[in-house]
Amino acid sequence: MINLTDEKMDKTTKKKKKTAECCGYPISIFFIVVNEFCERFSYYGMRAVLVLYFRYFLLWDDDLATSIYHAFVALCYLTPILGAIIADSWLGKFKTIIYLSIVYAIGQVTMAISTIHDITDANRDGTPDNFTFHIALSMLGLILIALGTGGIKPCVAAFGGDQFQEHQSRQLNTFFSVFYLCINAGSLLSTLITPVLRAQECGIHTQQQCYPLAFGVPAVLMVISLVVFIAGSGMYVKTDPEGNIMWSVCKCIGFAIKNRFRHRSSSYPKREHWMDWANEKYDKLLIAQIKMVLKVLFLYIPLPMFWTLFDQKGSRWTLQATTMSGDFGAFILQPDQMQTVNPILILTLVPIMDRLIFPLIQKCGLNFSPLKRMTVGMLFAAMAFVSAALVQIEIDKTLPNFPSSSESQLKVVNTYSTTLNVTISPNEHLLIESFGSSADYVTFDHQDITVSLNTNPVITKAFSLIKGGRQTLIIPSDPTVMYLKEDVKSKPREGKNAIRFVNGYTADLNITNLDSIEPSATTNYTLVNQGKRDFVLRHGEQWCEFSRKFGFGASYTFLIPSTVFSDDCESITEVEDMKPNSVHMALQIPQYFLITTGEVMFSVTGLQFSYSQAPKNMKSVLQAGWLCTNAVGNIIVLIVAELGKLPKQWAEYLLFASLLVAVSIIFSIMAYFYTYIDPAEIEAQVRKEQGLEPEEMEKETLEMEEKDEDQKNEQGVKQTKI
Numbered sequence: 179m180i181n182l183t184d185e186k187m188d189k190t191t192k193k194k195k196k197t198a199e200c201c202g203y204p205i206s207i208f209f210i211v212v213n214e215f216c217e218r219f220s221y222y223g224m225r226a227v228l229v230l231y232f233r234y235f236l237l238w239d240d241d242l243a244t245s246i247y248h249a250f251v252a253l254c255y256l257t258p259i260l261g262a263i264i265a266d267s268w269l270g271k272f273k274t275i276i277y278l279s280i281v282y283a284i285g286q287v288t289m290a291i292s293t294i295h296d297i298t299d300a301n302r303d304g305t306p307d308n309f310t311f312h313i314a315l316s317m318l319g320l321i322l323i324a325l326g327t328g329g330i331k332p333c334v335a336a337f338g339g340d341q342f343q344e345h346q347s348r349q350l351n352t353f354f355s356v357f358y359l360c361i362n363a364g365s366l367l368s369t370l371i372t373p374v375l376r377a378q379e380c381g382i383h384t385q386q387q388c389y390p391l392a393f394g395v396p397a398v399l400m401v402i403s404l405v406v407f408i409a410g411s412g413m414y415v416k417t418d419p420e421g422n423i424m425w426s427v428c429k430c431i432g433f434a435i436k437n438r439f440r441h442r443s444s445s446y447p448k449r450e451h452w453m454d455w456a457n458e459k460y461d462k463l464l465i466a467q468i469k470m471v472l473k474v475l476f477l478y479i480p481l482p483m484f485w486t487l488f489d490q491k492g493s494r495w496t497l498q499a500t501t502m503s504g505d506f507g508a509f510i511l512q513p514d515q516m517q518t519v520n521p522i523l524i525l526t527l528v529p530i531m532d533r534l535i536f537p538l539i540q541k542c543g544l545n546f547s548p549l550k551r552m553t554v555g556m557l558f559a560a561m562a563f564v565s566a567a568l569v570q571i572e573i574d575k576t577l578p579n580f581p582s583s584s585e586s587q588l589k590v591v592n593t594y595s596t597t598l599n600v601t602i603s604p605n606e607h608l609l610i611e612s613f614g615s616s617a618d619y620v621t622f623d624h625q626d627i628t629v630s631l632n633t634n635p636v637i638t639k640a641f642s643l644i645k646g647g648r649q650t651l652i653i654p655s656d657p658t659v660m661y662l663k664e665d666v667k668s669k670p671r672e673g674k675n676a677i678r679f680v681n682g683y684t685a686d687l688n689i690t691n692l693d694s695i696e697p698s699a700t701t702n703y704t705l706v707n708q709g710k711r712d713f714v715l716r717h718g719e720q721w722c723e724f725s726r727k728f729g730f731g732a733s734y735t736f737l738i739p740s741t742v743f744s745d746d747c748e749s750i751t752e753v754e755d756m757k758p759n760s761v762h763m764a765l766q767i768p769q770y771f772l773i774t775t776g777e778v779m780f781s782v783t784g785l786q787f788s789y790s791q792a793p794k795n796m797k798s799v800l801q802a803g804w805l806c807t808n809a810v811g812n813i814i815v816l817i818v819a820e821l822g823k824l825p826k827q828w829a830e831y832l833l834f835a836s837l838l839v840a841v842s843i844i845f846s847i848m849a850y851f852y853t854y855i856d857p858a859e860i861e862a863q864v865r866k867e868q869g870l871e872p873e874e875m876e877k878e879t880l881e882m883e884e885k886d887e888d889q890k891n892e893q894g895v896k897q898t899k900i
């Protein structure tokens with residue numbers, strides 16, 4: 179079905195063009211969408227394992243790991259401005275994509291190298307000896323990646339748009355949808371694959387989690403992305419930059435402001451637009467183009483709020499999932515895997531919207547303009563947060579009653595040989611049987627307590643509890659040495675289970691994956707995943723195996739009696755410190771569905787809108803402006819996280835939902851006053867007003883193009899659209 183049309187007329191240049199087409203689409207876009215697929219695979223694949231790399235390879239704490247992660251993501255969406263300036267003012271989109279993709283691929287390779295622990299593991303203990311080396315290399319890699327991914331992002335979408343001609347507006351819209359589908363197909367595959375690669379073991383001297391493979395595969399995909407893009411070289415429509423356009427724009431705006439200020443007296447006649455104050459010095463065409471861009475950028479002001487909600491999928495919603503159960507019967511879903519629901523829904527919703535919903539709305543005679551779609555998209559995102567709030571209320575009903583910052587909580591575990599009557603001053607009386615525990619935690623609003631046991635003679639001991647903490651009073655076989663052990667006071671991370679053992683056996687014990695445990699001692703908590711787990715308990719020649727099936731997010735203390743080996747571990751008793759999660763993760767599906775529907779309406783439309791409303795020479799700049807709204811949204815998330823949260827998570831979700839509703843109302847008012855433009859038409863009109871007749875325009879354009887073509891002596895088809 180390939181058809182080479184050499185009679186296509188560009189609307190303004192009237193120059194005969196040659197574009198290879200397939201089914202009405204330029205063939206060149208095939209290379210662009212495949213390039214985007216590979217690039218997004220590379221980006222999201224690397225991102226999927228980044229926090230774990232910080233946390234478990236570089237051994238950073240949770241706070242540092244998440245802060246650096248968010249700073250990296252914000253940087254990725256700030257660098258598009260740089261890429262756009264380079265593309266529109268200097269190198270053009272084609273060369274910018276090639277050069278910055280090389281930077282990007284080098285960054286990915288650097289990152290992959292930084293994860294090879296063997297490079298600095300001289301003592302071969304499985305951990306790097308020189309962390310500074312690995313940190314420096316990975317930071318260099320991340321900076322190059324941010325520069326590359328952000329830099330090419332506004333150029334690739336705009337470059338794809340450039341491949342279409344004036345009469346292909348329908349295909350252009352489909353292109354943006356297909357482009358979005360490729361982004362999500364790439365990100366879906368990589369977010370599923372890279373964590374699996376990471377979980378493999380590899381290494382030269384010692385076998386460790388395979389980060390080099392998890393980062394290496396995205397690096398290979400980035401190289402493939404570059405090769406694919408270069409392969410399409412001969413087929414692209416390449417629009418050239420028109421000098422340092424950004425500098426001209428800044429100077430023109432500066433002059434308009436200065437000139438307006440100089441003529442502020444009411445004796446000077448008003449001008450239609452404040453940019454018209456640049457008329458004295460600047461080209462009318464440039465002023466008209468700046469007006470178009472400013473109009474759109476003004477409209478972008480409320481948009482970061484959408485991303486503020488959208489980007490919480492990866493943080494707050496994943497945390498919410500850690501307090502839920504991911505047992506779907508046929509398969510188990512980990513909390514962070516819930517995020518893959520987003521690209522899966524995108525892959526189904528984009529075609530449904532494009533082929534069914536939007537045409538149906540059109541058939542009903544409703545004008546569902548791009549800005550209306552974006553407003554509705556915002557409202558969907560707000561509804562998603564209302565749904566998240568309702569789920570949170572359900573979860574809160576099942577969560578333990580954690581102590582406030584002024585309270586302390588205490589539980590008692592008895593491994594003494596008989597039932598004990600435990601009195602905690604002033605008036606708490608507990609009857610605890612041997613190898614049992616108090617029913618639940620007792621809450622105190624003071625820290626100093628005295629514990630008395632009804633032994634003969636009575637044993638009394640004073641303790642000071644931790645403010646805001648949860649503790650267990652362990653009564654061992656010798657009650658005179660009873661002691662406090664600190665407990666977990668929040669749900670274990672990532673939906674794991676926190677477990678520990680109290681040794682009631684008469685000698686030291688070895689338990690799988692735990693240090694040796696002395697008699698009467700209690701191990702620290704160990705995190706174990708959901709599912710059946712086996713532990714081998716050993717003392718000298720004696721051993722027995724203890725198996726237990728775990729759910730999500732529970733905490734247990736296992737009490738080992740002195741008879742443990744004689745009854746083959748059967749007598750080990752379990753104290754449930756925290757109940758497993760009982761609200762099912764499937765309840766998050768409605769909120770994912772709503773936010774993804776919002777994304778399709780808001781993000782895909784915004785991408786198209788930013789392209790269609792930008793003048794030819796500032797397409798990348800407006801794409802960068804669009805991506806910047808995301809960076810600002812991410813920064814708002816960081817600020818809100820720093821400022822502290824509302825006491826109840828569901829209230830915070832409702833607050834965000836209300837804020838977005840308020841913002842969408844403001845946006846709809848702004849959108850009401852926005853008139854859609856055809857930048858090419860306005861530019862042609864201004865040229866006409868300037869006295870540049872179509873013939874002259876044609877001549878001027880042809881001369882410019884011929885000069886360019888001679889200079890570059892490029893092969894393939896070249897086309898310039900105004």
Ligand SMILES: N[C@@H](Cc1ccccc1)C(=O)N[C@@H](Cc1ccccc1)C(=O)O
Nearest residue numbers: 361362365366369517520521524781808
């Ligand atoms: N739906 C997202 C991709 C995604 C995949 C896996 C988990 C979460 C998200 C998407 O399509 N992203 C696009 C558009 C975008 C979104 C946010 C900020 C900038 C761009 C992308 O280009 O990555």
